[in-house]
Amino acid sequence: MASIKIRAKAKSGVVTVKALMTHPMETGLRKDKKTGKIIPAHHITEVNCDAAGNNVMTCYWSGGVSKNPYLSFKYAGSKGEELKLSWVDNTGASDSATVKVG
Amino acid sequence: MAKLDRRDFLKIMGLGAGAAAIPALIPGTAFSSKSPKGFYDLPMKGNARILHITDVHGQLKPVYFREPNVNLGVGDAYGRPPHIVGKKLLKAMGLKEDTPESYAYTYLDFEHAASVYGRTGGYAHIKTLLDMLREQAGGKQNTLTLDGGDLWQGSGTALWTRGVDMVEASNILGLDVMVGHWEFTYREEEVLNNVALFKGDFIGQNVRVKVDALMGDEYPAMVERFDGRGLYDEDAGLAFRPYVIKNINGARICIVGQAFPRTANANPQEFFPDWSFGLREPDMIELVKQVREHEKPDAIVLLSHNGMDVDIKMAERIPGLNAVFGGHTHDGMPKPIKVKNVSGGECWVTNAGSNGKYVGVMDFDIRDGELKGMEYNMLPIITDWLDPDKEMEAYINQMRQTKYDEKIVESRASKMFYNKNRVGKTFEEILGEKLAIADQVLYRRGNFMGTWDQILCNALRHEYQADVAMSAGVRWGTTTLKGDWITMEDVMTQCAITYGETYVTEMTGRELLGVLEGVADNLFDPDPYLQSGGDMVRIGGLDYTINPSKPIYERITDARLDNGHIIEADRKYKVAGWATVNRTPEGRLMWDVVRDYILAARSSDNILHLPKINHPKLVGVSDNPGIADYPGELA
Numbered sequence: 001m002a003s004i005k006i007r008a009k010a011k012s013g014v015v016t017v018k019a020l021m022t023h024p025m026e027t028g029l030r031k032d033k034k035t036g037k038i039i040p041a042h043h044i045t046e047v048n049c050d051a052a053g054n055n056v057m058t059c060y061w062s063g064g065v066s067k068n069p070y071l072s073f074k075y076a077g078s079k080g081e082e083l084k085l086s087w088v089d090n091t092g093a094s095d096s097a098t099v100k101v102g
Numbered sequence: 103m104a105k106l107d108r109r110d111f112l113k114i115m116g117l118g119a120g121a122a123a124i125p126a127l128i129p130g131t132a133f134s135s136k137s138p139k140g141f142y143d144l145p146m147k148g149n150a151r152i153l154h155i156t157d158v159h160g161q162l163k164p165v166y167f168r169e170p171n172v173n174l175g176v177g178d179a180y181g182r183p184p185h186i187v188g189k190k191l192l193k194a195m196g197l198k199e200d201t202p203e204s205y206a207y208t209y210l211d212f213e214h215a216a217s218v219y220g221r222t223g224g225y226a227h228i229k230t231l232l233d234m235l236r237e238q239a240g241g242k243q244n245t246l247t248l249d250g251g252d253l254w255q256g257s258g259t260a261l262w263t264r265g266v267d268m269v270e271a272s273n274i275l276g277l278d279v280m281v282g283h284w285e286f287t288y289r290e291e292e293v294l295n296n297v298a299l300f301k302g303d304f305i306g307q308n309v310r311v312k313v314d315a316l317m318g319d320e321y322p323a324m325v326e327r328f329d330g331r332g333l334y335d336e337d338a339g340l341a342f343r344p345y346v347i348k349n350i351n352g353a354r355i356c357i358v359g360q361a362f363p364r365t366a367n368a369n370p371q372e373f374f375p376d377w378s379f380g381l382r383e384p385d386m387i388e389l390v391k392q393v394r395e396h397e398k399p400d401a402i403v404l405l406s407h408n409g410m411d412v413d414i415k416m417a418e419r420i421p422g423l424n425a426v427f428g429g430h431t432h433d434g435m436p437k438p439i440k441v442k443n444v445s446g447g448e449c450w451v452t453n454a455g456s457n458g459k460y461v462g463v464m465d466f467d468i469r470d471g472e473l474k475g476m477e478y479n480m481l482p483i484i485t486d487w488l489d490p491d492k493e494m495e496a497y498i499n500q501m502r503q504t505k506y507d508e509k510i511v512e513s514r515a516s517k518m519f520y521n522k523n524r525v526g527k528t529f530e531e532i533l534g535e536k537l538a539i540a541d542q543v544l545y546r547r548g549n550f551m552g553t554w555d556q557i558l559c560n561a562l563r564h565e566y567q568a569d570v571a572m573s574a575g576v577r578w579g580t581t582t583l584k585g586d587w588i589t590m591e592d593v594m595t596q597c598a599i600t601y602g603e604t605y606v607t608e609m610t611g612r613e614l615l616g617v618l619e620g621v622a623d624n625l626f627d628p629d630p631y632l633q634s635g636g637d638m639v640r641i642g643g644l645d646y647t648i649n650p651s652k653p654i655y656e657r658i659t660d661a662r663l664d665n666g667h668i669i670e671a672d673r674k675y676k677v678a679g680w681a682t683v684n685r686t687p688e689g690r691l692m693w694d695v696v697r698d699y700i701l702a703a704r705s706s707d708n709i710l711h712l713p714k715i716n717h718p719k720l721v722g723v724s725d726n727p728g729i730a731d732y733p734g735e736l737a
Contacts (some may be wrong), residue, residue, distance in 0.1 A: 007317070018316075018317065020313060020314065070317075
């Protein structure tokens with residue numbers, strides 16, 4: 001599943017990571033306009049980012065994060081190392097992507 | 103020989119005894135092709151000269167353009183330039199009546215003044231004047247020429263060439279730097295194509311590439327096709343350069359660019375799905391700070407399409423700005439507004455009007471790396487007082503000989519991309535078509551209604567048999583004199599846009615008045631950052647009363663149809679309109695609707711009569727210096 005687009009760039013020992021994830025991020029509070037039934041919650045619950053094997057970022061998300069979330073953060077790192085970003089959602093589904101820091 | 107300089111000449115022309123008699127003494131032809139001695143003499147005071155033109159709106163040929171008699175200011179803007187009109191404006195600017203300045207900057211005695219001085223602007227004539235001003239500065243290398251945007255749109259030829267005619271003409275003009283607004287209403291690829299074709303710099307600190315586009319494949323691929331244009335800085339998400347630093351005769355001047363902040367609200371986003379705009383004041387503050395610290399220019403100026411009231415507020419709040427070259431609101435202000443900046447200094451806010459009527463000239467005195475002083479002058483461009491530049495004239499004439507063909511795109515709807523009745527004719531032939539004779543001066547500018555707008559509204563009601571018609575309160579659109587033929591060219595200056603489709607819809611009285619209230623709030627919100635810079639939506643077939651100083655939903659009262667019927671909240675009315683931003687309607691293009699209306703409505707002697715103009719009744723504004731000679735009711 002290619003639901004993650006990721007870029008990582010190093011500058012003076014700081015790596016800036018930009019990731020765009022495709023996910024409906026349903027809160028579980030919305031109603032289907034036609035049937036009147038609640039649209040079940042379906043959102044990412046945890047995002048992890050490992051750089052060169054070490055965990056550099058963990059996010060705990062709820063339905064408060066909007067659809068197709070964009071995440072950007074910085075960490076101390078260097079060019080060439082391998083970055084892996086993965087997510088897990090409340091249904092148990094998951095996905096990950098790797099990129100080499102540029 | 104004693105040289106008669108401009109100031110002396112104006113004093114002589116303005117002296118009481120001669121003032122009323124001048125028109126009789128000096129018919130228009132006496133000034134043809136020659137300016138009164140010294141009128142365009144402006145030796146440089148300092149060592150670097152910036153020339154500024156803005157909001158040309160595609161007008162390559164000379165135009166008539168009547169300035170407004172209704173330009174109300176509210177809150178802090180009450181009575182502050184540009185919200186002063188007519189005699190009060192002349193007084194505030196130290197100018198006299200019955201002068202070329204009075205003709206250029208005010209509506210006073212417009213019909214008569216137009217017959218004396220003739221048209222204004224025209225790109226070939228502007229080029230001549232710019233060259234004179236460049237020479238007087240010691241050469242083009244001592245100058246910089248800026249354009250504040252709204253250049254590529256506003257005429258039939260600009261639409262049919264998708265802005266290319268203006269880009270090529272501006273290259274001949276020697277334009278160095280520009281910003282955008284209506285420029286973005288061509289498709290992104292067309293914009294990038296124009297940016298590539300343009301020999302100068304297209305800048306804008308507040309134009310960003312949306313994250314989805316940045317992270318995708320299509321946008322970077324498009325940028326690649328245009329050699330990197332459209333993605334100046336991937337990390338910051340800047341679509342274009344935020345600023346440029348130019349070396350002018352040893353002076354280093356930074357020009358920061360500001361595109362129209364509300365481009366995405368005022369125009370269909372389908373034309374620029376990957377770009378977002380906004381005021382971005384914190385970004386601008388940070389940018390100016392960084393530039394001052396790292397690049398250390400001698401002066402920092404803002405080339406802005408914010409609109410004058412927004413510029414005045416920004417000039418206060420952005421530390422370190424020396425001057426703003428403003429546009430968007432089409433307020434030709436002969437003198438700058440000197441605003442006290444938070445950093446303690448002064449920031450001069452200028453506005454160079456529109457339609458090629460004026461050029462703003464700012465001379466910078468920079469010595470030992472310090473800005474010692476600035477001097478600003480604005481010159482009205484009286485066409486007959488300047489010889490047309492041969493190269494520019496030849497380009498314009500040749501471009502207008504282009505044949506309209508099936509490849510033309512003049513609409514969003516594929517069925518109306520081109521009009522088969524126009525195929526095979528040259529642009530000149532299409533635009534030269536005479537439609538009817540004007541029964542009064544036809545103009546647009548003014549907060550509430552213009553006579554040209556009445557024609558547009560009448561045309562929409564005629565096309566759709568609608569009760570009411572709405573027409574956008576844009577500020578471009580040239581003027582047609584009483585007794586002159588209205589041509590297709592005139593029609594197109596009123597409505598040539600890439601989304602000119604018309605529509606008819608049903609609206610309840612509540613919805614209709616809600617639209618009026620919404621637009622009025624945009625116009626009369628006391629905070630300039632919340633204003634859009636346009637005018638009130640024009641309504642045909644309906645009269646209403648408005649009190650600008652009331653809050654939203656309380657400004658509009660006593661709305662009635664032409665026949666006296668009072669608008670009822672729950673009753674449905676047939677409303678026609680055009681230039682809608684959120685969808686592509688099915689109706690014919692506005693200029694065809696207007697053309698057909700004029701031909702159908704004209705009398706047997708070819709005159710288009712306008713028996714009624716829907717001027718709304720205005721409450722609480724009679725003391726406002728931004729209104730004079732109002733043809734409607736005041737209370």
